[in-house]
Amino acid sequence: MRWLMGLTVLLALAGPANAAEQELELSVDGRTTLATLRTPASMGPDTPLVVMTHGTLAHKDMEVIQGVAKALEQRGIASLAHTLSLGLDRRKGMYDCAARHDYVVEDAVAEIGAWVARARGMSRLVVTFGHSRGGNQVARYLAASEAPPVTGAVLLAPVTAKAEADLRGSYAQAYGKPLEPFLELATKAIAAGRGEEWMDVPGFIYCRNAVVTARAFASFYAADAGQDTAALVARAKPPVLVLAATKDTVVPDVAASFAPLAGSNGGRVQLDRIEDADHFFRDLFAEDVADRIAEFIKQTL
Numbered sequence: 001m002r003w004l005m006g007l008t009v010l011l012a013l014a015g016p017a018n019a020a021e022q023e024l025e026l027s028v029d030g031r032t033t034l035a036t037l038r039t040p041a042s043m044g045p046d047t048p049l050v051v052m053t054h055g056t057l058a059h060k061d062m063e064v065i066q067g068v069a070k071a072l073e074q075r076g077i078a079s080l081a082h083t084l085s086l087g088l089d090r091r092k093g094m095y096d097c098a099a100r101h102d103y104v105v106e107d108a109v110a111e112i113g114a115w116v117a118r119a120r121g122m123s124r125l126v127v128t129f130g131h132s133r134g135g136n137q138v139a140r141y142l143a144a145s146e147a148p149p150v151t152g153a154v155l156l157a158p159v160t161a162k163a164e165a166d167l168r169g170s171y172a173q174a175y176g177k178p179l180e181p182f183l184e185l186a187t188k189a190i191a192a193g194r195g196e197e198w199m200d201v202p203g204f205i206y207c208r209n210a211v212v213t214a215r216a217f218a219s220f221y222a223a224d225a226g227q228d229t230a231a232l233v234a235r236a237k238p239p240v241l242v243l244a245a246t247k248d249t250v251v252p253d254v255a256a257s258f259a260p261l262a263g264s265n266g267g268r269v270q271l272d273r274i275e276d277a278d279h280f281f282r283d284l285f286a287e288d289v290a291d292r293i294a295e296f297i298k299q300t301l
Contacts, residue, residue: 020073024080028114031089035082035115036060037122038073048297049123050154051115052081053108055132056205057095059083064131064156067286068293075294078123082115084108084134097207100198104219105226108137109144116141120149127297131156132251132279136229142236143226152239152300154293157248157279160257161228168221175203183221189214230257233269241270241296243289245277270296 022037040047050072054065060081069079085091087103095101112128119126128150130138135158142148171179182201189197195215204210205220226232233240242262244254255273262271272292277285 024118025090026082026114026118028085028111031085031087033082033085033111033114034060034090034092035080036069037078037080038069039078040073040076042076043078043122045122045124047076047078047123048125048127048151048301049078049080049119050127050129050293051112051119051150052079053084053112053128053130053134053138054081055134057086057207058132058134059091059093061093063282064280064286067281067283068129068156068289071286071290072293075290077290077294077297079129080115080119082111084111084137095207097210101204101207101210101212101216102196104215105133105137105224106140106219108134109141112138112141116148116150125297125301126150127293127300128153129156129293130154130158133159135159136227136232139229139232139236139240140226142238142240143232146237148236148238150238152241152296153236154241154243154296155229155233156243156281156289157245157251157254158229158242159227159251160230160253162253162257163251164227165223168223171203171221175201175208177202179221182217186214186217187222190218230261233258234261239268239270239296239300241272241292243292244271244273245279245281245285246273246275247277248279250279 024035024037026033052065054062060083065081069081072079083091086095128138135155138153142153168179197214199212199214201210204212242258258271261269274288281289
């Protein structure tokens with residue numbers, strides 16, 4: 001296969017070649033990122049493989065990712081769940097709020113692309129998947145290329161433009177100080193070429209009293225056209241399945257945001273609702289998600 005320039009691929013297999021679960025490593029921009037490959041009993045070049053991207057500050061082993069991956073395996077579908085580096089080497093588990101933050105939203109695009117390239121070495125039918133903010137990052141990946149090398153994409157409860165606006169609007173309530181002065185400082189630092197300058201802020205995403213770079217703060221809190229996941233999906237070329245949870249209180253407007261796209265462009269964008277599920281699709285709801293993905297893959301083959 002053709003490797004992406006500048007990427008060094010390292011594999012660490014946790015078992016024999018036919019093992020159902022393998023741990024993989026991939027070096028991107030000098031940082032080692034980790035992933036879990038789960039394969040059905042019979043794995044070949046025609047076995048669909050889903051590259052899975054987690055949500056904000058999360059990781060490949062979180063419940064929603066593992067639950068869906070295991071359910072996909074039972075349906076004969078392989079998965080490659082990776083952990084975004086977020087600027088760290090060999091990152092595992094939830095991001096430690098005590099650590100300094102130096103990463104931007106679009107860093108994920110290169111990492112998703114790297115794992116897709118790795119997946120293409122195992123299957124000709126590669127589907128990208130993203131949960132929550134990971135759904136937005138997958139949409140950014142799709143929109144960044146005229147012809148992304150994937151069969152399709154699944155966005156599970158993806159963040160929306162309204163959800164991002166609400167995050168900005170609730171900053172003062174969450175952290176006791178207004179967002180604007182800190183965002184202004186970050187924006188001025190970036191304009192002066194000092195995006196790597198550290199800032200002490202009352203809060204950053206889920207972390208209280210955080211230390212972040214100006215570029216990281218601006219990436220998450222400045223208004224950005226890329227935060228409109230529906231608009232990105234409208235520009236993407238591959239088929240896209242959007243799954244909304246009817247009891248999602250984290251991103252409650254997924255269905256409303258994507259409804260205008262559903263069935264457009266010859267049905268390229270599909271919207272499905274999973275009744276009674278919340279944002280994390282626990283327990284049997286992971287089975288419902290896997291059923292929808294399996295049907296979507298069958299339709300797009």
